[in-house]
Amino acid sequence: MLNVGIIGFGTAGRDVVKRLVCNEIEGCRLSGVLVRSVSNHSTGASLTGLLTDDPEHFFSQRPDVIVETAGHGAVAQYGEMALEAGCHFVVISVGALGDAELYNRLVAAARTSGKQILLPSAAVAGLDRIAAAAEDGLDSVRLTTRKPVKAWRGTHAETVVNLDEITEPTVIYTGNARDSARLFPESVNVSAALSLAGLGFEETEVQVVVDPTIERNVHEVTALGKFGELKVEVQNTPSPDNPKTGHIVAMSVCKVLRNLASPVVVGL
Ligand SMILES: NC(=O)C1=CN([C@@H]2O[C@H](COP(=O)(O)OP(=O)(O)OC[C@H]3O[C@@H](n4cnc5c(N)ncnc54)[C@H](OP(=O)(O)O)[C@@H]3O)[C@@H](O)[C@H]2O)C=CC1
Numbered sequence: 001m002l003n004v005g006i007i008g009f010g011t012a013g014r015d016v017v018k019r020l021v022c023n024e025i026e027g028c029r030l031s032g033v034l035v036r037s038v039s040n041h042s043t044g045a046s047l048t049g050l051l052t053d054d055p056e057h058f059f060s061q062r063p064d065v066i067v068e069t070a071g072h073g074a075v076a077q078y079g080e081m082a083l084e085a086g087c088h089f090v091v092i093s094v095g096a097l098g099d100a101e102l103y104n105r106l107v108a109a110a111r112t113s114g115k116q117i118l119l120p121s122a123a124v125a126g127l128d129r130i131a132a133a134a135e136d137g138l139d140s141v142r143l144t145t146r147k148p149v150k151a152w153r154g155t156h157a158e159t160v161v162n163l164d165e166i167t168e169p170t171v172i173y174t175g176n177a178r179d180s181a182r183l184f185p186e187s188v189n190v191s192a193a194l195s196l197a198g199l200g201f202e203e204t205e206v207q208v209v210v211d212p213t214i215e216r217n218v219h220e221v222t223a224l225g226k227f228g229e230l231k232v233e234v235q236n237t238p239s240p241d242n243p244k245t246g247h248i249v250a251m252s253v254c255k256v257l258r259n260l261a262s263p264v265v266v267g268l
Pocket residue numbers: 007008009010011012013034035036037040069070071072073074077092093094121122123124185186187189190193241242244245246249
């Protein structure tokens with residue numbers, strides 16, 4: 001059995017935890033959930049003793065793999081600790097790795113411990129193909145992320161446009177992936193995942209759009225290279241608890257955990 005520790009008990013974290021406690025991910029069991037304050041969370045009997053706000057207790061449960069579902073700050077706070085403790089580290093707040101200094105430290109910790117930093121596809125599709133194409137001649141990778149107005153509340157978008165007055169699709173960012181991941185830490189992590197799969201943070205081109213005409217969170221990816229051409233568009237159903245995050249994100253984490261415990265792995 002693979003012991004799984006989860007950092008964060010928000011929208012994505014809760015969905016992963018639910019599946020683990022219901023034994024829906026074969027070969028995996030929940031060792032604990034690290035939160036900032038236990039008193040902020042009400043849980044059912046199935047989670048008795050599993051939630052903790054004490055990192056030492058969390059690590060003492062000897063997880064084999066730790067999953068971050070808690071935002072950029074948590075990647076910086078716990079990444080090295082997780083790897084040095086001998087755990088694989090699954091990261092969904094991939095944009096945090098746009099900080100080159102942090103990225104290098106985590107890679108060094110992974111090398112030393114012989115464990116891996118695992119980045120789920122999460123909200124996007126096509127990482128497998130872009131990473132394969134990067135083996136031999138990838139020329140360009142472009143991402144356009146569009147989300148409805150409600151997904152941009154409380155984000156950097158509010159400093160660029162008046163969300164209450166938008167009536168048509170409006171571009172709020174054009175630039176490289178590094179800046180997009182930094183400016184939109186809760187909303188454009190997919191740009192970082194694409195960068196790490198393909199051409200890096202500087203060469204990956206990103207456009208971000210507030211779109212009052214849509215209901216889903218849309219990511220359009222195009223890539224060109226010796227392999228040919230990739231065009232993929234995903235339309236993610238937003239999670240009821242957090243319209244910024246697609247429901248698929250937690251399911252993608254569940255798939256990574258299943259892969260780690262499974263004799264057969266499909267779709268790498
Ligand atoms: N790669 C991808 O495609 C995607 C990545 N993401 C990333 O995933 C992150 C989580 O998404 P989502 O679940 O929707 O976010 P939520 O805001 O719903 O949940 C985040 C949870 O993390 C907790 N948290 C924050 N910091 C810490 C910490 N240091 N230690 C423990 N818990 C902490 C928060 O707790 P508290 O109540 O204390 O604030 C909150 O409960 C996003 O911020 C984003 O960076 C999201 C969608 C797609």
